[in-house]
Amino acid sequence: MKRENPWALIPFVVFIILFIGSGVMTGDFYAFPVIVAISISGAVALAMNRKESFSRKVDIFCQGAGNLNVMLMVIIFLLAGAFSEVAKGMGAVDSTVNFALSIIPQNLLVVGLFIIACFISLSMGTSVGTIVALAPIGVGISDQTELSIALVIAAVIGGSMFGDNLSFISDTTITAVRSQGAQMKDKFKVNFWIVLPAAMVTSIILGFMTSGGTAQVEHLSYNWVKIVPYVLVIILALSGMNVFLVLALGIVLAGAVGLADGSYHLMSLIQKIGEGMEGMFEIAFLAILIAGMVEVIKFNGGIDFLLRLVTRRIKSQKGAELGIAGLVGLTNLSTANNTIAILIAGPLAKNIADQYEIEPKKSASILDIFSCTVQGLLPYGAQFLVAASVAKISPVSILPYSFYPILIGICGMIAILIGYPKEKKA
Helix, strand or coil, X not given: CCCCCHHHHHHHHHHHHHHHHHHHHHCCCCCCCHHHHHHHHHHHHHHCCCCXXXXXXXXXXXXXXXXHHHXXXXXXXXXXXXXXXXXXXCCHHHHHHHHHHHHCCHHHHHHHHHHHHHHHHHHHCCHHHHHHHHHHHHHHHHHHCCCCHHHHHHHHHHHHHHHHHHCCCCHHHHHHHHHHCCCHHHHHHHHHHHHHHHHHHHHHHHHHHCCCCCCCCCCCCCCHHHHHHHHHHHHHHHCCCCHHHHHHHHHHHHHHHHHHCCCCCHHHHHHHHHHXXXXXXXXXXXXXXXXXXXXXXXXXXXXXXXXXXXXXXXXXXXXXXXXXXXXXXXXXXXXXXXXXXXXXXXHHHHHHHHHCCCCHHHHHHHHHHXXXXXXXXXXXXXXXXXXXXXXXXXXXXXXXXXHHHHHHHHHHHHHHHHCCCCCCCC
């Protein structure tokens, strides 16, 4: 019989208190380093259950931390960071933005900015990086028109969440896929058809709301060759190629383009690869520490208790899917970080998915969609804070125009209620 122990969940409570408490006291939810909060919470987990020796608990922690899926996730993080940084360093982001701005009609600039943000975030795998690249352009468009700066910035954030949710090299996507044992291309196909209507409706809404505003945007030069690495990575990943090979080829191609046009010399390219990997160190170590802590909590009976608590009113597969959506959404509200929310909720979601025979690609999509829904609506989330600081406005002022995050949540709920995708009968 499985043992259930609610006290084993204390490390989770400690983490939330540290994170939210420091955020409330300082006014900055990112003031307390999240890796320190997780380390303290992990130490609390190891200090519990006096019936077991400390050495035994350390072994259990290390078994969880060194789990096959966790190690694969870490390696993918490092490769994804290297590709994103190398491509950005040789001018792929600037070329993509300048190319898109050169072909967008002047009266559809905000719609175009949303679509550009969708593609850039899909290519780069980072919502914050996309916002940093595009928010200044959004501010310029607002300055030249009578359009609300909050509306324009909300369009940038919405587009950035598109790629955060779908990109093959997004840390949220990688985490969702690895935690559920899904295939990247399978999750993408399910997820894409769920959120596509949201992107289309958002474009229509933005088109109506900004139809009277035009602005002159300076057409800067671009090189289409620099866009090729992004396109290649997306095509190869969709073809089903192993993600390690996809990212390795992306790094080689982006590096080759940079060497050919003088953006890099050999040593600067190697340094850029290192910088990209270093940028992923925190999330990689977070994945390792959270996995270790969750394994100790599971051994102490906390996960069994939480599983029963979450599933006691679940009577069907749809109910289980709604339970996973609610679980990751609440976790995201508490952590203000969609990747960390999936890292914490993922193992429990996997148990629920197995129990109710939910396909891995569907449970991974639910985790990703609803974490991005919440993240895209948090005034204290990194995306809002970065965008608001660039635009010099209040993060709260952006909320009324956050159409895309709301719509992907609605589309996600509809997909659950209609049973999409239909399971293939063996």
